[in-house]
Structure formats: C-alpha cells, structure tokens
Amino acid sequence: MTGTPVLRLDGLAVRYPSRGFRRPPTTVIEDVSFEVGEAETVALVGESGSGKTTIGKAVLGLTPVSGGRVLLAGRDITRLTGRARRLLSSDLQAIFQNPYGSLNPALPVGRTLAEPLLTSGSTLSRAEVHEHIADLLRRVGLPEDAAGRYPAQFSGGQRQRIAIARAVARRPRVVICDEPTSALDVTTQAAALDLLAELQRTFGCAYLFITHDLAVVKEFAARTLVLQRGRIVEEGPSAEVCERPRHAYTRRLVAAAPVPDPVLQRRRRQERTDMRAATG
Numbered sequence: 001m002t003g004t005p006v007l008r009l010d011g012l013a014v015r016y017p018s019r020g021f022r023r024p025p026t027t028v029i030e031d032v033s034f035e036v037g038e039a040e041t042v043a044l045v046g047e048s049g050s051g052k053t054t055i056g057k058a059v060l061g062l063t064p065v066s067g068g069r070v071l072l073a074g075r076d077i078t079r080l081t082g083r084a085r086r087l088l089s090s091d092l093q094a095i096f097q098n099p100y101g102s103l104n105p106a107l108p109v110g111r112t113l114a115e116p117l118l119t120s121g122s123t124l125s126r127a128e129v130h131e132h133i134a135d136l137l138r139r140v141g142l143p144e145d146a147a148g149r150y151p152a153q154f155s156g157g158q159r160q161r162i163a164i165a166r167a168v169a170r171r172p173r174v175v176i177c178d179e180p181t182s183a184l185d186v187t188t189q190a191a192a193l194d195l196l197a198e199l200q201r202t203f204g205c206a207y208l209f210i211t212h213d214l215a216v217v218k219e220f221a222a223r224t225l226v227l228q229r230g231r232i233v234e235e236g237p238s239a240e241v242c243e244r245p246r247h248a249y250t251r252r253l254v255a256a257a258p259v260p261d262p263v264l265q266r267r268r269r270q271e272r273t274d275m276r277a278a279t280g
C-alpha cells in the first residue's frame, strides 16, 4: 500500500440469520482485514458468492456487520446510521454494475448531479452548481446539454458515465466500485476504466474495485485481494497475483479467466498514447 490508509477493514465479519429453526447463522465474511491507501486502487476478486458485494455493502452501511471494524480516514464508521451515515457521502461513494437501476429515471441528469452538491451545509450558489455540473459532464465526456435530458435517452455506457460523474461530484476519498463495467461491452468497458483512472488522477480518490474479471484487474488495480468463501486467501501486487498466483484457488481463477484479445489490447495502448499526446 502507498500513503495513509483512507479505508481500513479490521477483522470484518458478516453473518446472516439462517432460515431453519435453531440453525446457526451463516457466516458470509470472516475476519477480513485490509487497507486501501489514498488515491490507490485495490481490486477485490473471487468467484460468484465469495462475498465481494457483501464487503462493499458492509463498508457502505448497507448490511449489518457482526464483528470487526470499518475505518474511513481513521474514523470508525462501522455502525453509523441515519444522518451520521448520510454525512459520510461526501467522503464515501459507490458505483454499481447496473446504471439503469442506479439513476432515477424521473430526474433529468442535471438534477441527479446537483443532488450530491446540494446536501445540507452546501454554500454553493445556483450559478456555481450549474458550473460544477457542466464541468462534471465535460470531464466524463458528455455534452453540456446532457443536463436537461433523462437517463432513458442515453446508452448504457453513457449512463454509467453519469453514475460515475455523480459518484465523484464531491470528490470523495473512497469510491466502492462494484462490477462497474460488467454490464458494458468490451470497448465501452475500456473507455469507462480509462475514465475512472483519469478521475482518480484528477481528484485523488481511492477505489475498492470489486470484480470477477481478472483481465481487468492487472491493468487497473495496483493491488489485488483474493476472496474465497468470505476469507482473503491471497493478496499482493496485481501483476504478481495474476502472473504468479501462490494459492491454489487463485490459480484456478487465473486459469478460468478469458485470455485478453491481443488486437484489442494493442488498440487500447495506441488510444491511450494518442490521448496523452492530444492532452499534452
């Protein structure tokens, strides 16, 4: 890890009550500890049902924690609820897999982006809010008139850009990205990952990047944590975890990952070089 941890999980445990009479609760997450540094991207990988989303939900306060702690910039947020939890939204945000579900279809995009800017205590004038929204839209590659349109008038990739813009609107310190590109086709996915990387360089937010896609991990995340049945079985620099996995479970995950398309990879590298040249 580089820098101060902005997010720290310390022996986290999540248990769900069992349905059967007198059955013990089901342990879904057991003794999970890790840190995410400032402006760092840490990937959390594992097969379906290993508990990735549950960890994200526990950090966001969307599922009760049975043991351990979640610390945001050193502050224990494990059991914050109500207003205290809402106040965290300037520092802790999330992007989910399905941009269709995460945007309010009845609100024009400008209103969706204004919401996080206008939470209690905001001193921004109307003109400043408009300016912020125009700036956010520009940063995520959408035209300024997008503010007046509704989510249904955008493609899946554009909708995810709107969800990303909303998540970074207040420059949070940590963003939980739960499979944010899984619903997108490969090219749109690459563009969304480039956008997330660019926003991280600009705003300095850290990402906990939840994915089952090991092909994405190596390029996008500095470190990777491997989760098996609710426990971390391996962690290390992403290149090492993907290329020289130590744990048998990680080796199985790597073996099952689709081989990245070399033509597409070359094209992406060229696009990035062109973009860097264009932006100086």
Ligand SMILES: Nc1ncnc2c1ncn2[C@@H]1O[C@H](COP(=O)(O)OP(=O)(O)OP(=O)(O)O)[C@@H](O)[C@H]1O
Binding pocket: 016, 028, 046, 047, 048, 049, 050, 051, 052, 053, 054, 055, 212
């Ligand atoms: N509300 C709940 N009540 C009981 N069990 C649950 C609940 N939510 C999740 N689980 C169980 O917890 C385990 C972990 O689920 P989770 O969604 O965190 O896995 P995941 O790794 O994110 O999977 P996927 O990649 O398929 O999204 C699963 O066995 C799931 O059935």
